[in-house]
Structure formats: C-alpha cells, structure tokens
Amino acid sequence: MEKYRKKELAFLIKFFLIYGLLQTIIYFAPLNFITESIAAFEAYLLGLESKGSKIIFDTMTFVINNSCTGLVSASVLAAIVFSLKKPGVKKKLIIFVPCAILLFIVNLFRVYLVIITGIKFGSSAAEIMHVLSWFLMSGVIIALWYIATKKVLGSKSFSELL
Numbered sequence: 001m002e003k004y005r006k007k008e009l010a011f012l013i014k015f016f017l018i019y020g021l022l023q024t025i026i027y028f029a030p031l032n033f034i035t036e037s038i039a040a041f042e043a044y045l046l047g048l049e050s051k052g053s054k055i056i057f058d059t060m061t062f063v064i065n066n067s068c069t070g071l072v073s074a075s076v077l078a079a080i081v082f083s084l085k086k087p088g089v090k091k092k093l094i095i096f097v098p099c100a101i102l103l104f105i106v107n108l109f110r111v112y113l114v115i116i117t118g119i120k121f122g123s124s125a126a127e128i129m130h131v132l133s134w135f136l137m138s139g140v141i142i143a144l145w146y147i148a149t150k151k152v153l154g155s156k157s158f159s160e161l162l
Contacts, residue, residue, distance in 0.1 A: 007085075014083035022075035031066045039064040042111055046119070055115060060123055062115050070107030074100040076141050081149075091152050099144040106140055 035053040042064070043050035048057050055062040081096045110133045118126030 011083050015079045018082055019075055019079035022078060023072070026066050026069075026071045026075060029066065031069060031071075034069045034071075035064045035066065038069060038108065038111060041108070042115055045112060046115060057115075057119050060118055062118060062126070064111065068107075068111055070104040073103040073107060073137050073141055076138070077103060077145055080141075080145050087153055095145070095148040095152055099148050102144060103137075103141065106137065110134075110137060 032053065036050075039050040039053045039055050039062075042048075042062075043055045046055070046057075048055055050056070053064045055064070077099055078096060081092050084092075087095075113133055114126050114130045117129040
C-alpha cells in the first residue's frame with residue numbers, strides 16, 4: 001500500500017510541475033497568430049467581423065485569448081501522459097499528439113458554442129456556457145487519454161502506469 005502512495009505522490013508532483021510550466025508558457029507566450037486565426041475562423045463561421053483576436057457582434061465583443069486556443073486542454077493532457085512512468089516516451093507521443101490535435105478541433109466547437117450562446121442569450125449566458133463547456137472539455141481530455149492509453153497499451157488500471 002505504501003508503495004502505491006509514493007507512486008501516486010510522484011505522479012501528482014510531476015503532473016502539477018508539468019501543468020504549471022505549460023500554463024506559465026501559455027499565459028505569457030505571444031500567441032497572437034493562433035488567437036487571431038481562431039477569431040477570424042469563428043467570425044467567418046458566424047458571419048461576424050473580427051479585429052485581431054476579437055469577434056464583434058452588436059455591442060458585444062468576444063476576446064480570444066491564449067486560454068481559448070485549446071492549448072490549456074492539451075497541457076492538461078500532456079501533464080497526465082508525461083507524468084506517468086509508463087509507457088515509454090515514443091508511446092506517450094503516440095498517445096499525446098493525435099489526442100492534442102483532436103482537442104484543438106473540439107476546442108473550436110467549444111468556442112463556437114460559447115459565442116453562439118452569447119449571441120442568442122447574452123453575455124451572462126456566454127459566461128455560463130464558457131464554464132460548463134470547460135467542464136465538458138475536462139471530461140473529453142480524460143476520455144481521450146483513457147481510450148488512447150487502452151488502445152496503445154491495453155492497460156486495465158491506472159496503477160499499472162504509475
């Protein structure tokens with residue numbers, strides 16, 4: 001039992017170090033090329049105007065910042081995958097890369113959903129949808145990791161990976 005506690009603690013420490021480092025990078029990195037591209041894409045889908053990282057609808061402005069890029073979701077996934085002892089780095093990359101790409105695509109739908117909610121029901125509803133959709137994304141992150149890990153490794157329990 002003590003053996004698993006140490007492994008779990010090691011996992012948690014690595015998880016929060018990786019996640020913290022990636023979050024710091026995402027927060028401070030100049031990602032305008034991504035945020036502006038997302039804003040332009042979402043505005044195009046909705047028939048709206050975008051200026052830089054902003055999408056304008058009537059008197060509302062939706063700002064796409066670094067946290068809206070899908071990189072936060074990818075950083076959570078990276079922290080899970082790369083905090084575990086198993087599998088090896090190559091298999092971790094096989095798990096992480098396709099899942100991170102899928103998370104980026106799912107995030108575009110999430111941003112669209114938040115904006116369309118704001119357009120139809122106002123900014124307060126958009127804020128609520130923003131929070132709710134983040135909880136849904138958290139579930140998607142865990143599901144993608146679990147499915148990919150099972151497919152690549154055939155693992156049956158989390159403790160096998162510690």
